Amino acid sequence: MHARSPEVVVSEVGPRDGLQSIKRMMPTDAKIAWIKALAATGLPEIEVGSFVNPKLLPQMADTAEVVSAALQLDGPAILALVPNLRGAERAFAAGVHRVTMPVSASRAHSLSNINMTPEQAVEQVAAVCSARDSLAKSNGAGRRVAVEVGLSTAFGCTMEGPVSEDWVVHLAGLVAKAGADTVNLSDTTGMGNPAQVKRLFRRLHAEVGNKAGGAHFHNTRGQGLANVVAALEVDVRTFDASLGGIGGCPYAPGASGNIVTEDLVYLLEAMGLRTGIDIEALVAARLHILSALPGEALYGHVPEAGMPKGFVAQYAN
Ligand code: ZN
Numbered sequence: 001m002h003a004r005s006p007e008v009v010v011s012e013v014g015p016r017d018g019l020q021s022i023k024r025m026m027p028t029d030a031k032i033a034w035i036k037a038l039a040a041t042g043l044p045e046i047e048v049g050s051f052v053n054p055k056l057l058p059q060m061a062d063t064a065e066v067v068s069a070a071l072q073l074d075g076p077a078i079l080a081l082v083p084n085l086r087g088a089e090r091a092f093a094a095g096v097h098r099v100t101m102p103v104s105a106s107r108a109h110s111l112s113n114i115n116m117t118p119e120q121a122v123e124q125v126a127a128v129c130s131a132r133d134s135l136a137k138s139n140g141a142g143r144r145v146a147v148e149v150g151l152s153t154a155f156g157c158t159m160e161g162p163v164s165e166d167w168v169v170h171l172a173g174l175v176a177k178a179g180a181d182t183v184n185l186s187d188t189t190g191m192g193n194p195a196q197v198k199r200l201f202r203r204l205h206a207e208v209g210n211k212a213g214g215a216h217f218h219n220t221r222g223q224g225l226a227n228v229v230a231a232l233e234v235d236v237r238t239f240d241a242s243l244g245g246i247g248g249c250p251y252a253p254g255a256s257g258n259i260v261t262e263d264l265v266y267l268l269e270a271m272g273l274r275t276g277i278d279i280e281a282l283v284a285a286r287l288h289i290l291s292a293l294p295g296e297a298l299y300g301h302v303p304e305a306g307m308p309k310g311f312v313a314q315y316a317n
Contacts, residue, residue, distance in 0.1 A: 007314075008268050009214070010044070010238075010264060011047065012242065013047040013216070013242050014246055015049060016049050017240070017242055018242040019049075019247070024296075033288055035070050038282075039074075039075050044076055045076055047081060047100065048070045049067065050083075051064075051087035051088070064094045067091075068095070071096075078097050078098075080099055081102065082099045084127075088131060092131070092132070092145055097146070098147070101128060102150050102186075103125065103151055104153050105151050106153040109152060109158075109188070110152075112159070123178075125149055125179065126178035132144065132179075146182070147179065147182075148213060149183050150184040150185070150186045151171060152188040155191050155192030155200070156187075158191075165200055172208050182214075183211050184216055184238075187215075187216065187218055188218060193223055194230030197231050214236060215236050216239075217239070217259050219259045219299070225259060228259065239259070241259045241265075245260035245261075257299075260299050260301075263302050266307075275315055283303045286298055
């Protein structure tokens with residue numbers, strides 16, 4: 001464990017969000033070696049996979065094995081994505097610290113992504129939370145698994161276009177009432193802008209109070225880090241990112257997936273915000289992706305340009 005808690009939490013989602021959008025499979029051993037290297041950088045959270053139907057996402061079929069190896073590491077919280085109760089039961093059995101559940105604000109995206117309406121997805125959140133509560137009870141003083149919900153397509157949908165902000169805020173309230181510990185907002189499609197980010201996170205906080213969580217931005221249109229700065233200004237303190245921004249669309253060169261962890265940590269540290277994460281160790285961890293998935297496109301400006309002369313990071317202070 002790191003001596004001081006970070007001022008901003010960077011949550012690495014590459015092994016889940018990145019790998020699930022890449023058709024090729026990363027071998028289990030390579031995933032585990034990569035996650036080990038990520039943990040050694042000081043990352044406080046890693047989303048290591050998802051418990052979904054392996055027929056739909058064979059890349060994630062080994063998640064239980066990956067979770068069990070990741071739990072041996074000293075330090076990071078280990079998260080997994082679960083779309084429903086069945087996935088959550090597998091995640092609880094594997095021993096994850098937290099689960100994240102996607103609830104799409106866009107009806108069309110929800111149906112195509114998890115084959116449920118947003119209302120049905122909220123029912124799944126309620127079912128998962130009550131399963132979590134009875135498990136915690138039967139464990140006596142045992143640990144309680146936190147349930148995080150990410151509202152996907154909160155900033156726009158490729159199918160529906162703009163998504164109503166009133167609806168996103170209403171949905172956040174429903175999810176909080178269903179028992180979620182944290183409600184995050186996800187710009188799944190990279191359509192968000194900084195003004196919208198500020199507005200929506202302010203409204204999220206007004207609706208769900210201290211259950212208001214972090215931001216999940218994609219850099220599809222290059223707005224990712226601008227959106228991070230906007231979110232920081234309204235006190236968002238947790239950000240998802242993926243190493244090398246993996247998972248970008250192969251048909252749109254330069255359009256990366258998640259915001260790039262290396263660039264995000266650099267931004268935060270340069271602004272004087274302690275992350276606890278060693279940037280150079282992050283850059284070195286890219287080799288794990290390249291050796292397991294040769295030729296895979298990696299993004300990021302800091303890894304290209306290197307650290308500027310005289311740069312002092314906060315993580316070592
Ligand atoms: Zn995503």
